[in-house]
Amino acid sequence: MTMRILVTPRTFGKSDPVPLAMLEEAGCEVIRNPHGRVMTEDEMVMMVRGVDGIIVGLDPVTRRVIDCGGSLRAVSKYGVGVNNIDIDYANSKGIKITNTPGANSAAVAEHALGLLLSACRHISASDREIRQGKWTQHPGFQLEGKTMGIVGTGQIGRQVAERAKGLRMSVLCYDIYPDGFWAEKADVAYCSFNELLEKSDFISLHVPLVDVTYHMISANQLARMKKNAILVNTARGGIIDEDALYGALTNNVIAGAALDVFENEPVTNSPLKNLDNVVMTSHIGAHTLEAVQNMGRMAVKNLLESLAG
Structure with a gap:
């Protein structure tokens, strides 16, 4: 049949x-x-x-x-x-x-780091300005020597952590089910969520969108982050309270954000589109x-x- x-x-x-x-x-x-x-x-x-x-x-x-x-x-x-x-x-x-x-883990992990590099070195902004006839040299951040925070150490989170180590970053991780054996092998450290927020220069989100992770990054969490921090999201848009993120980015609470996912897709009238300290892609991490x-x-x-x- x-x-x-x-x-x-x-x-x-x-x-x-x-x-x-x-x-x-x-x-x-x-x-x-x-x-x-x-x-x-x-x-x-x-x-x-x-x-x-x-x-x-x-x-x-x-x-x-x-x-x-x-x-x-x-x-x-x-x-x-x-x-x-x-x-x-x-x-x-x-x-x-x-x-x-596992089918798209490498693709999403690479995209997360690509977004981070673009945000740190103003790659998208520089490309855009050259096309507009401008020649501006924005100072950026190096990745080497910084601390990467990974929220969620499933297959994608682990691949981001391992690549971050290859770029000579220290790595902090948070997961409700920490894997000490993997952490020792990968030379990364688990810590509390608040400690990760406070100590990380860059934070990359790799958790599923469920009730407990909805808006897990909101005003209180953003306020705990470093002023030079960059937040990367290639997981699901609803993990971040986008209104709170907009407030944090416009009030110098954090330095920037790099986003592949959004609470409402496709993005139409999000105010995040108007910010120079945001790098955005159209949910292409797995593509x-x-x-x-x-x-x-x-x-x-x-x-x-x-x-x-």
């Missing part, structure tokens, strides 16, 4: 034919996202009818979407963060949820050819295994 699979990510199969071939070999009928963007809940409700499985990106898989997917048996996240999926409700309906941990290939193949494998089980 043919299984109908809804595939929502726009990059799925674009640079690698293998994931689509895997679905076809398994006898699946593939339904693609026709909108060329992340779909709304209403659009997902229309698309999910009659499908057996979903390979989903950032599109919402809410209670309403699940209820409209009467034959839905599995959802495979094309990526790591699952905050767009109502996992508890899906589980209550017997729908299996998987994701692709390398290698990561997209890894995510696509792993997402299909997970989905087919879930449907077979």
